[in-house]
Amino acid sequence: MxxxxxxxxxxxxxxxxxxxxxxxxxxxxxxxxxxxxxxxxxxxxxxxxxxxxxxxxxxxTMLDKNCTEWKAEPWFIKFFLFGSTKRTHMIISEYTLLAIGIIAWLMFKTIELTTPIAFLFAYLNSKLVSYIDEKGYW
Structure with a gap:
């Protein structure tokens, strides 16, 4: 690329x-x-x-935010990157969210909202990384 x-x-x-x-x-x-x-x-x-x-x-492995294709992407794609430009940071955040979800599920069963939210954001993060990989922005 x-x-x-x-x-x-x-x-x-x-x-x-x-x-x-x-x-x-x-x-x-x-x-x-x-x-x-x-x-x-x-x-x-x-x-x-x-x-x-x-x-x-x-x-x-870094995101090229100066390319014209990237500038044409919708705002929510850019927003969910949280300012990260490295693919490794996004992968680490995905695994962190998965760990939070698993820990919340195992230890804090009374908090019913934490686990699904953590898993949802981990899933969305993985889809975002896949989308950026597919577009070739890294």
């Missing part, structure tokens, strides 16, 4: 990027499709794009 944006920013085709990095065209296509890349491939890409390897891997 970020590889495609960087490639397009440099006005390179996939074939040109494959030649510059020394990897196969199929590897470039897989990386752009969001599949995991080997360390060697990431090093080659970072070298060609002249960015640090850590920056390349970090950028892949």
């Amino acid at each position: 970020i590889v495609k944006k960087l490639r397009e920013k440099n006005n390179w085709s996939q074939e040109q990027l494959a030649r510059l990095t020394g990897v196969s065209l199929r590897t470039i296509q897989r990386v752009e499709a969001g599949n995991k890349a080997s360390l060697e491939t990431l090093k080659s890409l970072a070298s060609v794009f002249e960015i640090e390897l850590s920056k390349l891997t970090e950028v892949i």
Whole structure:
């Protein structure tokens, strides 16, 4: 995803990027499709794009709020991200909500509202992460 944006920013085709990095065209296509890349491939890409390897891997999991597609999204999609730009933060919040729901169910059976609300928000969070994954905003 970020590889495609960087490639397009440099006005390179996939074939040109494959030649510059020394990897196969199929590897470039897989990386752009969001599949995991080997360390060697990431090093080659970072070298060609002249960015640090850590920056390349970090950028892949962060939300790009400056892209025009993101700006066109409805307000409630942006609202439910709670200002988070990293996918890992959203996954952690999902597991936290699940834990709260389970603990509330096991320990506080008198509070009938906490468990369903925690599970509902965990479910909505997982759907939001899936939606953003599908759109390629990370």
